[in-house]
């Protein structure tokens with residue numbers, strides 16, 4: 001915007017006023033107008049010049065103020081722009097920091113959650129294990145109690161005359177022996193045959209003696225164990241009711257055409273009227289389904305109401321033997337008892353009709 005020439009206006013006005021004053025003085029001196037009129041003329045002209053100068057000054061002032069205002073507006077706008085850029089940049093930085101912080105917090109939370117989850121899972125697993133251990137402990141205690149109870153019963157009823165061999169590990173467990181003794185006392189079989197001699201030979205002998213009827217033939221494949229059992233039988237005064245027969249394992253071919261080792265058949269050929277068979281041998285280590293031949297071999301020597309008792313049915317091999325017997329002889333009914341090492345009892349139906 002161009003500046004208003006206030007000084008030029010004042011100079012021109014002043015010179016004009018001086019000129020007008022001189023002209024007016026001349027006119028007054030010539031007497032053409034009165035002094036008062038001349039004075040008035042000069043004053044009026046002077047006032048006009050003053051108004052002109054003042055107007056120029058006001059205009060100049062306005063322009064200056066506008067320029068200052070425009071400059072301040074520009075500066076303000078520049079400051080605002082700078083501030084705006086700064087604020088945007090800061091907000092972007094803050095946003096970026098916020099996102100980074102959020103990511104860090106999320107990662108930390110995920111890690112903590114995952115740790116917590118695996119810790120909870122591990123604790124849960126341990127709790128399950130402890131629960132299973134407690135349950136196993138309870139079941140162990142219950143099983144131990146059952147064995148003690150059966151043992152006390154056996155001792156009280158049979159009253160052995162010498163020390164009994166331990167009823168753990170290889171020996172039949174007290175609950176199985178109690179079942180056998182009870183069966184002998186209540187059913188009074190004419191002949192009891194057992195496959196695998198030992199403590200059971202003594203228990204069966206005492207039961208037969210107490211029943212006052214019948215006898216026991218214990219098949220033993222191992223010559224040493226045959227001697228040991230025979231000696232024990234004699235120590236207990238049971239030689240009249242228990243006969244230990246040493247019958248080495250010899251090949252036998254079953255209905256499935258498979259060859260297995262079983263007690264020499266010459267040891268069983270004279271047996272007749274068997275009412276109870278306790279199958280606790282040969283040992284599993286002698287071959288798969290080592291006890292299977294007992295039923296197909298002995299069945300023709302049995303009484304009508306015969307019971308086969310198979311020990312150790314907690315083992316898959318014995319369960320397979322029991323299943324095979326049931327498939328091949330549907331005239332039998334089976335009880336699966338929760339004995340210490342598992343026990344299946346297969347009894348021939350009195351009517352002989354397949355179930």
Ligand SMILES: C[S@@+](CC[C@H](N)C(=O)[O-])C[C@H]1O[C@@H](n2cnc3c(N)ncnc32)[C@H](O)[C@@H]1O
Nearest residue numbers: 170171172196197198199200222225280281283
């Ligand atoms: C399961 S055991 C028979 C146990 C027998 N019925 C009893 O109640 O004591 C089967 C065969 O294992 C053999 N046997 C017995 N006691 C044994 C032992 N302590 N170590 C290795 N074999 C043994 C004998 O030959 C026995 O006929």
